[in-house]
Amino acid sequence: MSRSIIGVVARWPGRPTRWVATATVIGLTIVAAGTGPAQADAGPAQANRGGHAGPAPVVTRAGLDPALVAGRGASVAFLEQEAENARTNGTVLGPDRSAYTLPAEASGRRAVKLTPGRYVEFTLPKAANAITVRYSIPDAPNGGGITAPLDVTVNGGARQTMTLTSQYSWLYNQYPFTNDPNADLLHPDWWITECACVPAATTPTPTITKPFRPMHFYDEQRLRLSRTYQAGDRVRLTAPAGSNADWTVIDLLDSELVGPPRVRLLAANVLAFGADPTGRRDSADAIDRAIAFAQRTRLKVYLPPGTYQVNRHIIVDDVTIEGAGNWYTTVKGREVALDPPAPDGSVHTGVGFYGKSAADGGSRNVHLSDFAISGDVRERIDTDQVNGIGGAMSHSTIDGLHIQHTKVGIWFDGPMTDVRVTNNVIVDQVADALNFHTGVTKSAVRNNFVRNTGDDGLAMWSEKTANADNTFEHNTVQTPTLANGIAIYGGTDNTVSKNLVADPIREGSGIHLGSRFGAEPFTGQLRITDNTVVRAGTYELNWNIGLGAIWIYALDRDIDADIRVTGDYYLDSTYNAIMLVSEWSVKDLYSVDGVSFADIRVDGTGTSVVSARVSGSASFANVDARNVGAVGVNNCGSFNFPPTGSEFSLTDRGGNDGGGTTGPWLAPWLLPDTITCDDRPAVVPPPPPSTW
CATH class of the missing domain: 2.60.120.260 (Galactose-binding domain-like)
Incomplete structure (x- = not known):
């Protein structure tokens, strides 16, 4: 999501390591799962003879x-x-x-x-x-x-x-990043793991190897x-x-x-209004004329095969726009500098289909399908509105698009309701693939394929107004280079179901539930159901710890809604499968309470099945685990270590089987709140996942 860095100096200070159940003190080392540094020459693959x-x-x-x-x-x-x-x-x-x-x-x-x-x-x-x-x-x-x-x-x-x-x-470099490989630190006062320090105002800028990150x-x-x-x-x-x-x-x-390409004979064909399918001339005005005609005549707008140059937003309301298929019809544009900046803070514009803003009443009855949007965004500027789809669109559908090289593929600023986002391919974004931002309700994101985002793949961000009654279902999200595959920031009665999330890289994980970024609280129900997350549980460089394949984070307020995680599979997790956490500065203020985990399969963790770094509670039923690299439950609570036990308690509701190197993952001696805290356990890379 477009946002500021995850805590400027959100470091977990050094704390005593305690392992109550054994007499051994575990070393505070962190080892990346895998084979260590990148192998420039690992040897040729075996050629088939x-x-x-x-x-x-x-x-x-x-x-x-x-x-x-x-x-x-x-x-x-x-x-x-x-x-x-x-x-x-x-x-x-x-x-x-x-x-x-x-x-x-x-x-x-x-x-x-x-x-x-x-x-x-x-x-x-x-x-x-x-x-x-x-x-x-x-x-x-x-x-x-x-x-x-x-x-x-x-x-x-x-x-x-x-x-x-x-x-x-x-x-390169620190958030929000630069295109210059020779740049010095963008934020010299931020803590960086490479120097293992939190620079004070008087500390010289740390020496870094360039290009940095x-x-x-x-x-x-x-x-x-x-x-x-x-x-x-x-x-x-x-x-x-x-x-x-x-x-x-x-x-x-x-x-x-x-x-073959789709042909629509009875339609407002953009060629009739002067659009250029070769891409040499700008077609934005011609598409506007076709839209105006279609609105008057109740026809659809048709984009025949070709490439159409568009270097600004096309405003859409009460209109259907169809292409010949996203392999045949491309709307492609340059990024254009704005001088002066737009009222919303944008310093650039570019190709995009935008509903009217919610402040102006939003758009309705917009249907976009079967074409590609190809942008020209090469840097991350969070104030820029250079998204493939934007604005507010109620009672609308986005189907069968291919969106590439924009900032965010689809960013909706609500309030708005009843949008269906289906069957799209969104790749190579500088930030998110899709974000429901502020008061999006009764909407669904289904059967979309996402790869190579620069931030969260799919997100619901309930800033100012709660997102409610929405569903993310049957989507595939791969390789977000920062943050999470799927992230839910507050909201009411939302569902994340039957998704596949793979290979998040850093500072995030597969599925994330966060009370942060000024989001409204989690209320009502949140259902996380039948998802598969693979090779997640990444490294959080601001904290110098590993995360979970799913992680629940109480930063701005308590998380105490009815949250049920059911039927998920967490495969080959780099660190933990499940993490519940708060930030050190608010660890005694906020808790995560009453989360239910049931019918979960955990196949391979570099460290634990559950890591608790917060006060609160969770229950577990039929959570089966194998190939677990460390103790099944790493229970630090809020790091106060009271003599009565951890501030985080676990309830065993039965059927929790399997484990790893230390025995059953949810052994009786762990319950309800035994302190088993290893702040940064060593990683044991698990074997590849296999059929259960």
Whole structure:
């Protein structure tokens, strides 16, 4: 979400480590799960020397065997293949979960590095005529990005060339980040883990290695192939000899069979109003004229195949706008500087479809479908309204869009009600993919695919007015480079159900419930149901600790609503599976009370199943765990360590089975409030998850 840093100096000061149940004092070390530093040359992957058809394709979902996530996440038209499972004479990078490394931001935490002349070759699992390549190439020495070719051949036939770019990747330094790899600290007074200090006003600026904290390495590009190819055909991606990119990292390939373009004959066709489908001339005014005509005649607006240049907001109200399909119709724009800034504080504008502001009554009956929005946002400026979709839209639908290179894919500023966001692909954002901000009610986000956001993937932020009666269901969220896959900040009677979240990188996790950012309280019910979270539980650099795959955070107020977490699977968590926490400065003010966990599966934790760093309580029923790296419950409470026991209590409602290296994860001696506090336990990387 667009916001300030997570606590300027939100450090957990040193505290005594206590382990009441044993006589051993555990060392206060923190070890990143994975293999340590990024491996620049891990050795070439084994090339297949077999028959002409190449190796059998390995299809995954979020880097997992699809059987492990059946019924969860978005149902999409494409099939995912990880590069590390394909035939290659390149170098496999990873696995690694250390932030600021190329493998850490890759799907599944592995990728393939190609130097010029090297290739990776995928075998198509089904017929396809289109591919999406997720890749990284180097930045320019002084920032700003470069371009480089990538050759695409099928079965050794005619070559198509993709032009890759790093103009939309490579951010550096402290929040809200910079494009300059040579920049000094943006906030010299903020604590940074790299110097293990909290600089005072008189402390000299810490020495840092430049570029400092490189991140947001990846981008993706789509290509329609010259024809339809069949299952078993071999798609080879080659970094050509003589490329100006010293290396090209391929993360994955998505392949799909794209149908013919949609034709809408009875409609306000934008070509009739002067729109240019070649993208050479600006089409914004022509689209406005088509919208005005459609509103008068009760027709739909139709965007035929083509690329339409739009460099500002298109204001939409009581109108339906359809494209020919998001592989065929693209609305593409430049980011434009504003002088003077707009009244809302924006210093840029750019392509976007916006409802009227809620202060002006908002828009209604807006229906947008079947086209792509391609922006030009290369830096994070939180005051800028440069989102793909924005404003307020009640009784509206957003369906079948592909949104890339905007700040936030969809940011709704309410109050507003009854919007349906379905079947969209939102990738390569500088901030969130979607945010319900302020008083969004009775709305649903279903079957959307999100990858490579610069902040929360999907968020509900109840600032000033509560979001209520909303559902996030059957979505897939992968590789947010900062913050969380799905985040709920306050609100009433909301549901997060049947989602798949994978590979958050830092300062966040898979699912997050936070009383923070000035949000209204959690009230009524909150249901977190049947979600799968994999390779989460990340490192929180402001606290120098690991988080949970799901973490509940009481910063601004108590969390005491009816919160039930049921049927979730937490797989291969880097640190904890479940964390309940408060910030040190308010640890004796706010609590997390009465959270219910039931029917949970935990397969692999680097540390504990539950980490409690707050006062309050939770109950557990039928929580089964295996491959647990540390004590099942790391119970620090509020770090006051009273002789009566921890300030956080656990209730065993039965059926809690399994554990790890220390025995049953919820052993009787842990209940209700035994202090088992290891402030920063060592990490034991778990084995890969498997069928339960």
